[in-house]
Amino acid sequence: MVFHPGAKVSYVAPYSSHRQANTIGTLNILEFSNHRRLKALHYSSTITSYGPTGFVTGARLLPEDERPAAHLAALPYDTGYAQSQNVAEGIIWDAIDHGFPIAIHRPGFVLGESGICNPDDFTSRLFMSCMEMGSYPSLPGQRQEFVPVVDFVVNSMLHISTKQTNLGHAYNLVHPNLDDAISTIASFELINELSPYQMKGIPYDDWVNSMSERVDDPLHPLTPMLRERVCDQKTRWEVYEGMSEYGRANMVQALQDAPEVLHCRPIETVFQRSLQSRMPCCGRKGGG
Template identity: 30%
Template sequence: MASTIPTEVAEEFAADVVLADDITGFPAPAPETVSDVFLTGATGFLGAFLLRDLLREGLVVHCLVRGADAGVARQRLTDNLRTYELLDGLDAVDLDRVHVYTGDVTKPRLGLPEDVYAELAGRVGAVYHSAAKVNFLTLYKWLRKSTVESTHGILRFACAARAALHHVSTTGVFEPRRDLPARGELDPTGPGEALSLGYTRSKWVAEQLVLEASRRGVPVTVHRPGQVWGDSRTGACQPNDFVWRFIKGAIQIGRYPRRFRLEMNMVPVDYVSAVIVTASRHPEGLGGIYHQVSPGTLKSEEILRLLRGAGYELEEVSILKWMKAVAADVTNSMAPLLSILVESEKVEVAEFSDEVTRGLLEGSGVSCPDIDEKAFGGYIEYFVRHGVLPAPGADGASGADKD
């Protein structure tokens, strides 16, 4: 797993890329011998689908969940699974093989009592770390504890358990520049000071720690998803995703910004989860770096076409007129994020390669679904079912009177 920590990083996090001395290597257990696994982030979006797919593998999954007590923690997990429609139908999660532990990745020993920590470490053979505090408005220093310090804690637990670590990072660790070739799995990331968001900086630092642990012999695998969108089959999606807030904001005012520069690599959550689990169970998958990305990017013009195809009537207006209409409505989904919207037009869009990942998946039956009219329609139907979006043609679906 080739990677080097840059010699010059921003003073803000220069000391944070230093891995603690007590994190040392050990032999990895063979994936086929692992029956119990540990999962963080199960009350998040990707984590819910990881839980489903790990259970599909016949594994017993031990989940770390914040809560006042075990009952509250388990209810948080159940509520999250219900939100993403993972408790019924073909996707129903078997809760009999799910064990919930009240804890916190930011605390010593993950917030677990010493005896529970030791007992759990003696059972699990793999650790899946998907917990993350995703906030594009927050400075690095406010994410340091939840993202960087917690990575030390997760690595220490993996060492105590002598378990392989599967770490979820992001393609955001690459400098966002279009004038470079498509970034592959083994290409250098950062540098950290070139990343504009506190969130991506914190994820870059965390990844440096994981890669240093790998060099010391800790069996770790790194996964870098693009912008994670909904399940390509059920439509289950997270409403607070930046692009969906942009879409909802446009529907709320019945207008769409003309020639708006929005371009992102969107990838369905079911594909991201399938790659992570498949790689973790593959005899040759351990120790690699994998990209979960779509073959192409989703541009603003394509989003408008898909919205109109779904039945929403949206008038194209100038970006300034659109922003003025959003700002005039404090309830608009995009009102708090207008500053990010302005900055997003200035950011170059990096391109990504996933040649290594596709090579590993060959013959597995796992491939990235297209975000086409059918998949997009499924997302719309899901949000309408859950009251996030008005149905196309319904009152409130075409915005206020045009001026």
């Protein structure tokens, strides 16, 4: 079998910049999987392949086997990365319809567990920026689909891959318990509990204006994405207000005989552990 978890990820680059790696790369991996002997393919997509459909189309529930193509109306308002993943997943579904043995895995926002963080990813940049400014954007209508990389995402993919009957379906690898999904505001409140750098929530526009005035701010390279108005005067981040619920039925069914994976720790615990591992890099410019 073949696992394909690779992708180019940029929140400021357009679709054209992602096309070669994410779209053409998907075609290449399909060709490889079909070379000489047909091999099962476990393809990693993302829950963002649907775009901000909750805000744009009003979709409240996204069943796992629902094709992202049905939510194309939301794609113009998302990043080039999300657009490329939507197109790539459309290619994968077409291959499934033509008899290819494929399973689609859509992880949420994956958190590391090793105690080592990437200071250049969006989460680290966001936390560093907000701790240095002492404020964070107040986005009450959003939640984060945080999941641990090894305990849940990797182990889920491996277990799902052990049964051929799991092929031909998609799996949203988000926390099995919807009640354990953490809101954006709650994530910053957890940082306040763990860090000496206290923050307060302020209106989104005020936060972006304060951040963009700091040319050395970790988030400064992402200013275009954070500022650009794309729909009803809301930015690409704000249009994720009113998020849809991601279906979990396929995932729960496939993991029923793997309770140690299905019974994922509460997201607050996972988030605290990840934050603690990030603290040395998140506080580095503030003297921590």
